[in-house]
Amino acid sequence: MTAGRVATVAPIAEAEATGKVAAIYADIKATKKIDFVPNMWRVLATNADHLELVWTRLKALMHPETVGRTSRLDPTTREIIALAVSATNGCAYCVNSHTAALRKLGTDVETLGEVLAIVGMFSSTNALADAYQIEPDILPPL
Amino acid sequence: MTAGRVATVAPIAEAEATGKVAAIYADIKATKKIDFVPNMWRVLATNADHLELVWTRLKALMHPETVGRTSRLDPTTREIIALAVSATNGCAYCVNSHTAALRKLGTDVETLGEVLAIVGMFSSTNALADAYQIEPDILPPL
Amino acid sequence: MTAGRVATVAPIAEAEATGKVAAIYADIKATKKIDFVPNMWRVLATNADHLELVWTRLKALMHPETVGRTSRLDPTTREIIALAVSATNGCAYCVNSHTAALRKLGTDVETLGEVLAIVGMFSSTNALADAYQIEPDILPPL
Amino acid sequence: MTAGRVATVAPIAEAEATGKVAAIYADIKATKKIDFVPNMWRVLATNADHLELVWTRLKALMHPETVGRTSRLDPTTREIIALAVSATNGCAYCVNSHTAALRKLGTDVETLGEVLAIVGMFSSTNALADAYQIEPDILPPL
Amino acid sequence: MTAGRVATVAPIAEAEATGKVAAIYADIKATKKIDFVPNMWRVLATNADHLELVWTRLKALMHPETVGRTSRLDPTTREIIALAVSATNGCAYCVNSHTAALRKLGTDVETLGEVLAIVGMFSSTNALADAYQIEPDILPPL
Amino acid sequence: MTAGRVATVAPIAEAEATGKVAAIYADIKATKKIDFVPNMWRVLATNADHLELVWTRLKALMHPETVGRTSRLDPTTREIIALAVSATNGCAYCVNSHTAALRKLGTDVETLGEVLAIVGMFSSTNALADAYQIEPDILPPL
Numbered sequence: 001m002t003a004g005r006v007a008t009v010a011p012i013a014e015a016e017a018t019g020k021v022a023a024i025y026a027d028i029k030a031t032k033k034i035d036f037v038p039n040m041w042r043v044l045a046t047n048a049d050h051l052e053l054v055w056t057r058l059k060a061l062m063h064p065e066t067v068g069r070t071s072r073l074d075p076t077t078r079e080i081i082a083l084a085v086s087a088t089n090g091c092a093y094c095v096n097s098h099t100a101a102l103r104k105l106g107t108d109v110e111t112l113g114e115v116l117a118i119v120g121m122f123s124s125t126n127a128l129a130d131a132y133q134i135e136p137d138i139l140p141p142l
Numbered sequence: 143m144t145a146g147r148v149a150t151v152a153p154i155a156e157a158e159a160t161g162k163v164a165a166i167y168a169d170i171k172a173t174k175k176i177d178f179v180p181n182m183w184r185v186l187a188t189n190a191d192h193l194e195l196v197w198t199r200l201k202a203l204m205h206p207e208t209v210g211r212t213s214r215l216d217p218t219t220r221e222i223i224a225l226a227v228s229a230t231n232g233c234a235y236c237v238n239s240h241t242a243a244l245r246k247l248g249t250d251v252e253t254l255g256e257v258l259a260i261v262g263m264f265s266s267t268n269a270l271a272d273a274y275q276i277e278p279d280i281l282p283p284l
Numbered sequence: 285m286t287a288g289r290v291a292t293v294a295p296i297a298e299a300e301a302t303g304k305v306a307a308i309y310a311d312i313k314a315t316k317k318i319d320f321v322p323n324m325w326r327v328l329a330t331n332a333d334h335l336e337l338v339w340t341r342l343k344a345l346m347h348p349e350t351v352g353r354t355s356r357l358d359p360t361t362r363e364i365i366a367l368a369v370s371a372t373n374g375c376a377y378c379v380n381s382h383t384a385a386l387r388k389l390g391t392d393v394e395t396l397g398e399v400l401a402i403v404g405m406f407s408s409t410n411a412l413a414d415a416y417q418i419e420p421d422i423l424p425p426l
Numbered sequence: 427m428t429a430g431r432v433a434t435v436a437p438i439a440e441a442e443a444t445g446k447v448a449a450i451y452a453d454i455k456a457t458k459k460i461d462f463v464p465n466m467w468r469v470l471a472t473n474a475d476h477l478e479l480v481w482t483r484l485k486a487l488m489h490p491e492t493v494g495r496t497s498r499l500d501p502t503t504r505e506i507i508a509l510a511v512s513a514t515n516g517c518a519y520c521v522n523s524h525t526a527a528l529r530k531l532g533t534d535v536e537t538l539g540e541v542l543a544i545v546g547m548f549s550s551t552n553a554l555a556d557a558y559q560i561e562p563d564i565l566p567p568l
Numbered sequence: 569m570t571a572g573r574v575a576t577v578a579p580i581a582e583a584e585a586t587g588k589v590a591a592i593y594a595d596i597k598a599t600k601k602i603d604f605v606p607n608m609w610r611v612l613a614t615n616a617d618h619l620e621l622v623w624t625r626l627k628a629l630m631h632p633e634t635v636g637r638t639s640r641l642d643p644t645t646r647e648i649i650a651l652a653v654s655a656t657n658g659c660a661y662c663v664n665s666h667t668a669a670l671r672k673l674g675t676d677v678e679t680l681g682e683v684l685a686i687v688g689m690f691s692s693t694n695a696l697a698d699a700y701q702i703e704p705d706i707l708p709p710l
Numbered sequence: 711m712t713a714g715r716v717a718t719v720a721p722i723a724e725a726e727a728t729g730k731v732a733a734i735y736a737d738i739k740a741t742k743k744i745d746f747v748p749n750m751w752r753v754l755a756t757n758a759d760h761l762e763l764v765w766t767r768l769k770a771l772m773h774p775e776t777v778g779r780t781s782r783l784d785p786t787t788r789e790i791i792a793l794a795v796s797a798t799n800g801c802a803y804c805v806n807s808h809t810a811a812l813r814k815l816g817t818d819v820e821t822l823g824e825v826l827a828i829v830g831m832f833s834s835t836n837a838l839a840d841a842y843q844i845e846p847d848i849l850p851p852l
Contacts, residue, residue, distance in 0.1 A: 006660075006846045008275050008667040009677055036279075040267065043274045047681025049779065053767050054267065054688070060763060061256075061263055069759065072253040077219055078260055081226045085264040085695075087415035088230035090516055090658055092432075093271035094264065095417055096278040099434040109435055111214040113473025114203075116415045118220055120480070121203055122227040122236065124408035125182070125196065127511075129235035131371030131400045132185045133149050133379055136238040136716045137178075148376075148562045150383040151393055189397025191495065195483050196404070202479060211475065227411075229699030232374055232800055234716075237701055241718040251719055255757025258699045262764070266692035269795075273655030273684045275663055278432045290704045290802075291559050292809040293819055320563075324551070327558045331823025333637065337628060338551065338830070341621050345540075345547055353617065356537040361503055362544055368510035369548040369837075374800055377555035378548065380562040395498040398487075402504055405487055406511040406520065409466065409480065413519035416469045417433050420522040420574045421462075513841035516658055518574075521843055525576040535577055539615025542841045546622070550834035553653075557797035557826045559805055575843050604847075608835070611842045622835065629824075629831055640821040645787055646828055652791045653832040656798040661839035662832065664846040679782040682771075686788055689771055690795040690804065693750070693764065697803035700753045701717050704806040705746075 011042035021045045024055050031063050040093065076105050080115055087119050153184035163187045166197050173205050182235065218247050222257055229261050295326035305329045308339050315347050324377065360389050364399055371403050437468035447471045450481050457489050466519065502531050506541055513545050579610035589613045592623050599631050608661065644673050648683055655687050721752035731755045734765050741773050750803065786815050790825055797829050 014037055017025050025037045025045075044051040062078055064071040071078070079101045086094035102112065128134075156179055159167050167179045167187075186193040204220055206213040213220070221243045228236035244254065270276075298321055301309050309321045309329075328335040346362055348355040355362070363385045370378035386396065412418075440463055443451050451463045451471075470477040488504055490497040497504070505527045512520035528538065554560075582605055585593050593605045593613075612619040630646055632639040639646070647669045654662035670680065696702075724747055727735050734755075735747045754761040772788055774781040781788070789811045796804035812822065838844075 006275055006664050007277055008273075008664060009680065038279050039276050040271060043276050044270065044681075046677045047685065049770075050681045050685040053685065053770060054270070057263055057763050057767060058267070060759075061260055072256050073260075077222065080219065081222060081257060081260045082264045083415070084223045084226040085230050085261055086268055087411055088227050089265065089268040089272075090410075090414040091268035091271050092414075092417060093276045093278050094268050095415060096432050096434060098264075100279075109472045112435065113470075113476045114214050115223060116412060117473065117476040117479065118203055118215075118223045119227055119415055120408040120412040121199055122224045122240075123231070123411035124404040125200070126228055126231040126233035126236050126374075127371055127407035128186065128196070128400055128404040129182060129233050130231075130374040130376075131367070131379060131403055132151060133376060134181050134185050134235045135149055136235050137180045137242070148380050150380060151396065186397075188393045189401065191486075192397045192401040195401065195486060199479050199483060202475075225699070229695055232694075232698040234698075234701060237699060238716050238718060251756045254719065255754075255760045258696060259757065259760040259763065261699055262692040262696040265695035266688040268658075269655055269691035270684060270688040272658040272660075273651070273663060273687055275660060290806050291561055292806060293558060293822065322563045323560050324555060327560050328554065328823075330819045331827065333628075334823045334827040337625050337827065338554070341547055341625060342551070344617075344621060345544055356540050357544075361506065364503065365506060365510045365541060365544045366548045368507045369514050369545055370552055372511050372514035373549070373552040373556075375552035375555050377560045377562050378552050382548075384563070398498050399507060402487055402499075402507045403511055405483055406508045406524075407515065409484070410512055410515040410517035410520050412470065412480070413466060413517050414515075416435060418465050418469050418519045419433055420519050421464050421526075509841070513837055516836075516840040518840075518843060521841060522574050522576060535614045538577065539612075539618045542838055543615065543618040543621065545841055546834040546838040549837035550830040552800075553797055553833035554826060554830040556800040556802075557793070557805060557829055559802060575845055577842060606847050607844050608839060611844050612838065622838070625831055626835070629828055640824050641828075645790065648787065649790060649794045649825060649828045650832045652794040653798050653829055654836055656795050657833065657836040657840075659836035659839050661844045661846050662836050666832075668847075682782050683791060686771055686783075686791045687795055689767055690792045690808075691799070693768070694796055694799040694801035694804050696754065696764070697750060697801050698799075700719060702749050702753050702803045703717055704803050705748045705810075 007043070009043060009046050011039060012045040013042065017045065020048050021051060024051055027059075028055065031059060031066055038097065040097070076102065076107065079105060079107075083115065084119050087116065088123065149185070151185060151188050153181060154187040155184065159187065162190050163193060166193055169201075170197065173201060173208055180239065182239070218244065218249065221247060221249075225257065226261050229258065230265065291327070293327060293330050295323060296329040297326065301329065304332050305335060308335055311343075312339065315343060315350055322381065324381070360386065360391065363389060363391075367399065368403050371400065372407065433469070435469060435472050437465060438471040439468065443471065446474050447477060450477055453485075454481065457485060457492055464523065466523070502528065502533065505531060505533075509541065510545050513542065514549065575611070577611060577614050579607060580613040581610065585613065588616050589619060592619055595627075596623065599627060599634055606665065608665070644670065644675065647673060647675075651683065652687050655684065656691065717753070719753060719756050721749060722755040723752065727755065730758050731761060734761055737769075738765065741769060741776055748807065750807070786812065786817065789815060789817075793825065794829050797826065798833065 012021060014025055025041065028037055028041055029035065041051065044054055060067050060069060079098055083095065083098040083102060086098055099112065154163060156167055170179055170183055171177065183193065186196055202209050202211060221240055225237065225240040225244060228240050296305060298309055309325065312321055312325055313319065325335065328338055344351050344353060363382055367379065367382040367386060370382050438447060440451055451467065454463055454467055455461065467477065470480055486493050486495060505524055509521065509524040509528060512524050580589060582593055596605055596609055597603065609619065612622055628635050628637060647666055651663065651666040651670060654666050667680065722731060724735055738747055738751055739745065751761065754764055770777050770779060789808055793805065793808040793812060796808050
């Protein structure tokens, strides 16, 4: 009556990784200060070019200090955006991953509740605005 | 060759509003410190009960000080969440509205760009995590 | 500063339609008791096989009496489902089309408001259930 | 090779609930005439204010008689809307919950099939209308 | 802490199928050259009319040669479209099903990675285009 | 009664572009063999780092020969994937842009119709698979 998620490809284990993949695995662990390679990266590694494209961009945006970039947002705000997007898309892996990241940054369960209350509310107003095809209040662009 | 958005109902103008609707219109303008009632609320007013339910919740979450509640998030973070949700849902009215709110709070065009860069990136990883049906890295709940 | 929707193909006008397309246009007008062919069908007509596949299915489900089928749902409930789906998907054309259909069936603006209030609320709880990855309450299948 | 859904927070058990949360738990069971608190509410209870905001709105819309409101829609239609939204959003918890509610209201498996056939068909036409950027058939608003 | 997917209806086993359902089951196995009826069809069979409507359309589009139709696309391209749509919708069943179909057609893991890299990238640009409400570059329709 | 899309930021015109932005504008025109910079890039240019991150990734995936990479997919298949994703997300700008690209590659209106027929059909089966929470047919990963 119940069945789980069924992965579509076999992830590349750390022990199997060589060359570019091994180097990126090492960079992921060092950059994120974790001692394992999350499933996301081990799956993307089935196409090494793709792994590199995704990691390069994520590193630049979420770990800007490692590439000499200055972010205008603090790390918690960046993870809140990631969680809001993931919840809106209903992406299970991503919701788990970004909730874990927020908690590591010190977000408690009540604050998480407030973030998600806002996510939930605007999911509602989004549906209503589309449902009524409400015209934008005209404002000059930024 | 081009046609615009077609509203499905006629909004209730401020001059037409009476009773509960008029009271909520006044509260919206006072709470948001604006001198007009945005289209969203004028459309919801076609069902006064619904207008009240949506406004009560939005006021509690986005203007907590007006109901004696203390938020764990600052106003800019709250609007960033709203924008991230709206962009992910592709809701035109909402994107315009929350971009305008952010700009009123002092967000400049480059910071907006960084917020949206993160929105865009995680839209991508969300699609990938779902596309590969990647298994969550198991972590205990918060 | 504003630009409209840009159609990607040129619709087939009624006067241009021949053969299978002309026959389906006539059937659409007769079945729906309208005196024009809505844009949706004129666009689908750019691939006549596709037009036929979509129209056949829609006719069976939304106009069951014309194919000798008995529906378990009344016409208003069927259009409410169509509107709920369209609003959730944020499909502009579809929201307009199904709102128009509901109104032709006698739905007034307050009832529309209640339908959409429910659509909006569950958009919110959907986002929350996904955001927390809430486990289903286990129940035996229907 | 398979892994399940991983909840992100620990729900508040009924035995642990106190104050506002305990009162809402009791109200949920009485209003819905069930003898357990569904997971949704036990998870939302991790932020008591949020639990209250969501329950208040859901109660007003889905159990209008308990707050002295008259609904223009019958209970089955209200749950059909909830299911249509949940299916469109692909929300697993919500699909299970609203299917269970419909079945409690007497909906059989064939009627469920017809509801979902309509959901499925308009998911298709929604994608097509967006894919072709079909212009709305212009109609005056409701 | 983990729970799986909970089916909402009991599928119709092959041994239970009679009449129209049995005939369609046989056609599915013959058309797809497989020796079992996938869960999708066994669930749709709970409403035999619905089963027929979905199967007829899918057969015409995905197995055109069986209905004397000539497709302008090759089978791998058709499955790639199916996978791109399914990944974008985050539909677990569908992602598994269409990945399996692609692999049967000879797609290897690196090519799958490239398909999904493109899916992931345009999920990102889609979110950005909506987030900024970028105006279409005006081009005449096809 | 109708209103268009309202851009949220002012795009950077070609004449205004300097430094990194000007160089990317030139690269976009050369790589895509077009004589104007599409709105997408002129808007992203409001945050030059973001423009670079998006362009680098798109160039690598969609114009692989310009970076010495060999693609396993032909250009038309790559654009079909882009269109399928864009239609599924309902992204107006993106649908227009990728339809234009396909047409430049020689896709005619009937082939476009077949692509979209498949997009539309699987939007439908996706909704159904989620609506019934159909369990995956268990298959070993690729």
